[in-house]
Amino acid sequence: EAGVAQSPRYKIIEKRQSVAFWCNPISGHATLYWYQQILGQGPKLLIQFQNNGVVDDSQLPKDRFSAERLKGVDSTLKIQPAKLEDSAVYLCASSSGTHGYTFGSGTRLTVV
Amino acid sequence: KQEVTQIPAALSVPEGENLVLNCSFTDSAIYNLQWFRQDPGKGLTSLLLIQSSQREQTSGRLNASLDKSSGRSTLYIAASQPGDSATYLCAVRRNRDDKIIFGKGTRLHILP
Numbered sequence: 001e002a003g004v005a006q007s008p009r010y011k012i013i014e015k016r017q018s019v020a021f022w023c024n025p026i027s028g029h030a031t032l033y034w035y036q037q038i039l040g041q042g043p044k045l046l047i048q049f050q051n052n053g054v055v056d057d058s059q060l061p062k063d064r065f066s067a068e069r070l071k072g073v074d075s076t077l078k079i080q081p082a083k084l085e086d087s088a089v090y091l092c093a094s095s096s097g098t099h100g101y102t103f104g105s106g107t108r109l110t111v112v
Numbered sequence: 113k114q115e116v117t118q119i120p121a122a123l124s125v126p127e128g129e130n131l132v133l134n135c136s137f138t139d140s141a142i143y144n145l146q147w148f149r150q151d152p153g154k155g156l157t158s159l160l161l162i163q164s165s166q167r168e169q170t171s172g173r174l175n176a177s178l179d180k181s182s183g184r185s186t187l188y189i190a191a192s193q194p195g196d197s198a199t200y201l202c203a204v205r206r207n208r209d210d211k212i213i214f215g216k217g218t219r220l221h222i223l224p
Contacts, residue, residue, distance in 0.1 A: 006155075031209055042116075042201055042214030043156070056211060091155060100146045100161040101203075101212060105154060 002026065006092050006104035014112055018080035021107045025073070025094030031055075032069055033101070034077050035091040043091055049075060082111045114139045118202055118215035126223045127194060133187040133218045135202030140180045143208055147176050147187050148201040150217070156201065160187070192222045 005024040013019050025032050030051050035043035046065065048056040051072035060067070064083070069075040079086055089106045115138045125131050135145075144163045148156040160169045160176040162185070168177040175188040189196060199219050203212040 033211060040216070042203075042216045044214075045211045048211050050209060055209070089153075089155075093156075095209075100144065100158050101156075102158065103148075103156040108153060 004092055004094055004102050004104035006090075006107055008107055009105065010108050010110075012110045012112065013082055015084055016081040018078065019082055019109060020079075021077045021090050021092075021109075023075045023077070023092030023104060025075070025092070026096075026102055029094035029096050029102075030072070031095045032075050033093045033095070034067055034075070035093065037089045037091055037106070039088070046077070046090075079109075082109075084111050087111045114142075114204060114206065114213050116202060116204055116213055116215035118200075118218050120218060121216065122219040122221070124221040124223060125192060127192060129192050130188070130190050131192055131220075133189070133200050133202075133220070135185040135187070135215055137183045137185075137204050137213075139206070140183050141206065142180065143205045143210065145176075145178055145185050146203050146205070146212065147174075147185075148203065150199045150201060152198075159200075189220075194222045194224050196220060197222050 032049045034046040037043040046060045047067045049069040052069045067077045091106045093101045093103045117136045119134045146161045147159045162178040173190040178185045199217040201217045203214045205212045
């Protein structure tokens with residue numbers, strides 16, 4: 001089966017600019033997650049979708065971050081405006097519930 | 113609130129040695145526990161998934177154990193190789209469709 005696809009792989013932007021990341025989960029996986037991983041830390045959940053509904057966005061900085069999952073498949077994560085502290089790897093994962101998570105390769109964001 | 117701790121934070125061992133990575137969690141009411149590998153600048157690769165009813169899982173030179181009552185898991189790597197050098201992350205899940213919570217990882221360096 002195809003894995004979780006993410007794009008772009010790398011992105012460099014200036015602070016106060018906007019950026020968007022895309023994720024295509026494994027076919028049939030109802031649950032999709034976006035994680036933020038700052039260098040030297042474990043990944044931290046930003047938002048969890050079940051189909052196209054939000055299950056948990058308690059740690060999403062809603063003043064600048066937004067995410068959507070149209071039709072319960074692909075998802076986009078947007079940051080507007082970006083801050084220096086948003087520099088991190090953004091990981092998308094999907095799950096079918098019983099089995100574990102499958103992660104994409106991630107997007108490395110550098111804000112300068 | 114679930115907290116996951118991994119010890120040690122970093123480890124260097126000569127090639128060929130057997131080694132153990134430790135993971136502890138504060139809430140023993142988990143659904144499953146998953147070990148991941150992360151190479152620098154890359155996404156997460158699932159190594160082993162242990163369901164709450166299981167005691168251990170094996171894959172090749174890797175063996176992971178789970179002791180729910182004590183809140184501990186260990187990842188055993190036999191006959192270590194330079195290619196095993198990576199960060200190893202432990203993550204626990206509370207319910208079937210819940211988010212997973214990560215430790216900060218153990219950075220492993222196998223010396224040729």
